[in-house]
């Protein structure tokens with residue numbers, strides 16, 4: 088879809104006779120091939136609601152990799168500059184931008200236009216959030232997508248409480264660690280993470296998980312039985328798909344909630360709707376990208392709380408979060 092691409096004019100190399108400002112960018116010119124670092128010319132005109140950011144750090148998201156390989160659900164038109172989790176300082180703003188000025192430290196999530204793997208990135212002002220010096224550029228680039236998604240999954244859709252046991256499948260990934268952090272430290276739920284090495288398991292436990300298990304069906308079955316007795320798991324947050332998703336479904340409890348957030352294994356599992364009935368459990372999809380398109384207010388609200396969590400982690404509680412989300416609705 089062309090609207091999902093950085094304007095191609097930005098990717099055209101400077102003509103020799105023009106003296107125009109340039110910046111470097113890593114460009115995907117063909118799918119499944121290494122990115123090419125080139126100097127490209129900056130647009131002369133900044134759109135009215137646009138913010139140009141000097142990129143100091145940009146996350147390499149799982150979806151960036153899929154897009155570069157041509158395996159993302161929405162195919163990317165070539166050429167394009169990948170990267171949407173941007174953190175840096177404002178370089179320039181359009182005439183209708185009132186909330187940002189040059190020099191401000193910001194995080195941007197450029198889910199539509201991408202363009203983050205570059206020295207400069209143009210974003211709409213509605214995709215930009217201010218950050219304080221307390222947040223490093225590197226942390227900022229990895230913060231919002233993960234924490235806002237985890238909050239949407241756990242708070243808005245699963246309605247997590249301290250009584251719940253939560254199974255997080257891709258626990259050592261970006262989204263998984265954010266979910267472990269929120270579920271264990273804000274909601275005080277009993278969190279069981281799944282990952283593939285002992286080294287990662289120790290990171291997951293350090294984040295606050297009650298337990299971190301390696302993905303081995305027998306090991307999972309025995310340990311989950313030990314930890315939950317006959318009760319099973321109330322909330323499953325899955326971003327892996329494939330066999331792990333199918334295995335995890337065996338442990339969902341009566342009236343449990345299963346959140347489908349991604350397919351890191353690249354295998355999209357199929358289930359029969361009749362499977363939902365014996366335990367009356369709910370299957371819930373969450374896509375941050377589509378929240379942005381469908382409900383911008385909620386999208387921005389959850390980013391705001393993800394940032395608040397970063398600033399006020401020590402005093403950030405489930406009560407505080409529920410109270411403010413209630414007031415904001």
Ligand SMILES: NC(=O)c1ccc[n+]([C@@H]2O[C@H](COP(=O)([O-])OP(=O)(O)OC[C@H]3O[C@@H](n4cnc5c(N)ncnc54)[C@H](OP(=O)(O)O)[C@@H]3O)[C@@H](O)[C@H]2O)c1
Pocket residue numbers: 148149150232233236256257258259260261262263281282283284287302326327329331347348349350351352353373374375376
């Ligand atoms: N729904 C949304 O709005 C949303 C938002 C953010 C991310 N996502 C999706 O969620 C998934 C994870 O994102 P992320 O940002 O956390 O990525 P990430 O930081 O790259 O982490 C990937 C995670 O997936 C696990 N994994 C990968 N392949 C696996 C396999 N074959 N079997 C078991 N585990 C596997 C990894 O486990 P190990 O580390 O143990 O190997 C790791 O924990 C991606 O598919 C991403 O597109 C969705």
